[in-house]
Amino acid sequence: MTTNTKQQxxxxxxxxxxxxGAFVPPVLETKLKDLADFFYKTAFTEDFExxxxxxLKNYVGRPSPLYYAKRLSEHIGSKIYLKREDLNHTGxxxxxxxxGQILLAKRLGAKQILAETGAGQHGVATATAxxxxxxxxxVFMGKEDTERQKLNVNRMELLGAEVxxxxxxxGTLKDAVDAALGYYIEHPDAYYLLGSAVGPHxxxxxxxxxxxxxxxxxxxxxxxxxxxxxxxxxxxIGGGSNAIGLFKEFIPDEKVKIYAAxxxxxxxxxxxxxxxxxxxxxxxxxxxxxxxxxxxxxNPVGSYSVAAGLDYPGIGPEHAYLKEIKRVEYHAIxxxxxxxxxxxxxxxxxxxxxxxSSHAVALAEKLFKNKNETVIINLSGRGDKDVERL
Ligand SMILES: Cc1ncc(COP(=O)(O)O)c(C=O)c1O
Numbered sequence: 001m002t003t004n005t006k007q008q009x010x011x012x013x014x015x016x017x018x019x020x021g022a023f024v025p026p027v028l029e030t031k032l033k034d035l036a037d038f039f040y041k042t043a044f045t046e047d048f049e050x051x052x053x054x055x056l057k058n059y060v061g062r063p064s065p066l067y068y069a070k071r072l073s074e075h076i077g078s079k080i081y082l083k084r085e086d087l088n089h090t091g092x093x094x095x096x097x098x099x100g101q102i103l104l105a106k107r108l109g110a111k112q113i114l115a116e117t118g119a120g121q122h123g124v125a126t127a128t129a130x131x132x133x134x135x136x137x138x139v140f141m142g143k144e145d146t147e148r149q150k151l152n153v154n155r156m157e158l159l160g161a162e163v164x165x166x167x168x169x170x171g172t173l174k175d176a177v178d179a180a181l182g183y184y185i186e187h188p189d190a191y192y193l194l195g196s197a198v199g200p201h202x203x204x205x206x207x208x209x210x211x212x213x214x215x216x217x218x219x220x221x222x223x224x225x226x227x228x229x230x231x232x233x234x235x236x237i238g239g240g241s242n243a244i245g246l247f248k249e250f251i252p253d254e255k256v257k258i259y260a261a262x263x264x265x266x267x268x269x270x271x272x273x274x275x276x277x278x279x280x281x282x283x284x285x286x287x288x289x290x291x292x293x294x295x296x297x298x299n300p301v302g303s304y305s306v307a308a309g310l311d312y313p314g315i316g317p318e319h320a321y322l323k324e325i326k327r328v329e330y331h332a333i334x335x336x337x338x339x340x341x342x343x344x345x346x347x348x349x350x351x352x353x354x355x356x357s358s359h360a361v362a363l364a365e366k367l368f369k370n371k372n373e374t375v376i377i378n379l380s381g382r383g384d385k386d387v388e389r390l
Contacts, residue, residue, distance in 0.1 A: 014201025017324060019317035022200035023284045031188050035104075036202035042107060043100070043209065055099050056213060059132070060089045062096075064214075066221035066376070071348040072361075077370035081225070082351070082379045083218045085242065092354065092381030093214060093242040094125035094195055100210030101193045102129035110191035113137045116180040118145055118173035118238065119309035119356060120152025121381055122195030127161035129193075137161040138190075140179040143171035145308045151385045170302040173238075173312045177286055196239025197316035200287030204240075204316045211245025218376055219249050226374060232257040232367070235378040236359040237277070237330070238309045240316035242380040251327060260319070261363035263305030264332035274303035276315040277323050277330035290317040306335035306389060309356040309381075337362040339390065342383065354381035355389055 014020045014036070022032050042048050056062040064084045073080045085093040105113060113130045115137070117123030123139040130137035139161050146153050146165045156163050169175040177199070184192045197207040222230050233250055235243035237260040250256045263274035273279065273293075280291030285300055292300045293313035303313040322328040338355060341362035346352045353361060357380045364377050 014205055016318045016321035019288070019290050019320040020201060020204060021289050022287060023289065024200050024287050025185055027185055027188055032200055032202065038108065039104060039202050039206050042104060043206070048103060051103055052100055056096065060095050060099060061087065062213065063217045063221070064088055066218055066225065068225065069349050072345065075344070075348055076365055076368055078368035078373045078375055080364060080368075081222065081230070081376045083214060083246065083376055084379055085214065086351070086353065086357070086379050086382035090121070090125050090128050091384065092121040092125070093211060093245060094122040095128065096213055096245065097195065097207050097210040097241060098122070098125040098129040098193060101206065102133055102135075105135065105191035105193065106133050108191060110135060112187070112190040114140070114180055114184055114190050114192045115195060116140045116173065116176040117152075117195060118142070118176065118311060119307065119354070120145065120149040120156065120385065121309065121354070123161070123163070124152050124155045124159070126193050126195070127156045127159035130161065131159050138164060138183070140164045140166055140176040140183070142169075142173060142175045143167050145172055145176070148389070149308050149385055172302065172308065174302060174314070181286065196241040197244050197318060198239040198286065198288065198314055204288065204318055207241050208244040208248060208318060211241050212248045214242065214245040214378065215247060215249030218246060222376060229253055229256050230376050231373040232259060233376045233378070234259045234261065234360045234364050234367075236261045236310065236356050236380060237315070237319065238263070238307075238312050238356060239314065240319045242378055244316065244318055246376070246378045247322070247328065258328045259363060259367060260328055260330050261333045261359040262330060263307055263310035263338075263359060264334045265304040265306070267334055268332050272304040273332070274305040274311050274313065275332040276303070276313060277319060278332050280313070280315065282320075285314045288317050290320045291315050306338060307356040307359065309354070310359065331363050333359040333362045341365060342386070342390070351379070352383040352387065353379055354383045355386040357381055358383070
């Protein structure tokens with residue numbers, strides 16, 4: 001357990017500065033309070049950590065390598081290392097969190113697992129974890145996303161999950177979360193396995209804790225490779241789980257600069273964007289006090305990004321806080337910049353990144369051109385699901 005996690009543990013109401021909390025109907029209030037208590041009581045015990053680490057090692061394939069990307073480094077003019085979350089079982093960082101939460105669900109005796117998914121990576125990771133423990137699984141996914149991430153729909157079904165296609169709104173991640181929360185309110189006995197560091201307490205805290213394995217490994221691996229800490233670290237950001245997973249361990253190291261790339265979609269000056277940290281307004285959205293894209297009247301609006309996993313108008317409360325205290329810089333990367341980086345990494349390193357992760361590569365290319373810095377990019381997932389998007 002890191003100092004950060006310990007400090008976070010003290011804030012049992014789930015607030016990061018003024019952001020966070022749990023704003024839910026009464027039927028879920030007790031349920032989430034019990035879940036928070038259970039998490040703090042269970043997830044830090046030796047028995048739990050042993051099982052979690054055992055599965056991460058033998059089932060997920062951790063530690064994921066920290067790979068020095070020589071040809072990409074020469075192209076950019078800085079020393080770039082990739083944290084290879086794309087090599088995890090199921091192909092993204094999402095599995096770290098689902099393994100952690102399924103172990104909680106199992107101990108709680110859950111008979112049904114619910115999840116939402118955008119890019120389908122969290123849906124696949126949840127269906128996988130549910131299959132591993134023989135628990136029934138239902139995944140809510142926006143209709144638009146079922147079409148643009150068809151490969152992952154097929155994978156979830158093969159793993160035995162029921163995929164519920166949501167026609168409401170724009171048929172993207174926001175609508176899937178709304179549907180999952182709605183179903184959960186009616187079936188509070190199910191375990192809702194939320195996939196990003198968003199939503200009501202305790203989810204942002206739990207998800208960040210289970211994902212913090214990324215930063216713990218990366219810090220150690222970088223020190224071994226370079227004998228010092230990196231100058232900068234970079235991750236893409238949808239709801240915020242892979243980013244906080246990498247960042248948490250480095251936040252106390254003031255010399256390490258931290259950057260996140262959100263989906264600008266067609267641009268910050270268009271309405272077709274998912275750049276919540278650049279354009280969002282403070283409000284209560286999907287159970288937490290954080291930032292969200294809004295219209296002139298301050299009502300939440302839908303988002304747009306070529307990357308289904310970044311196509312979300314909300315953001316985890318810890319990121320809203322890290323932006324406010326200026327510990328992390330949040331940049332917006334357009335669809336075009338991300339697609340160029342998707343091709344760049346494929347051609348320079350023989351690694352096809354997820355279109356979400358390509359946003360982080362594009363940001364690194366912009367920020368570190370001929371800067372001679374040492375940089376870690378979190379390669380959050382692989383791009384098999386995205387090859388048809390070019
Ligand atoms: C590969 C990949 N990276 C990043 C994300 C964004 O999610 P988060 O911000 O929670 O890491 C997703 C979401 O589906 C994803 O599949």
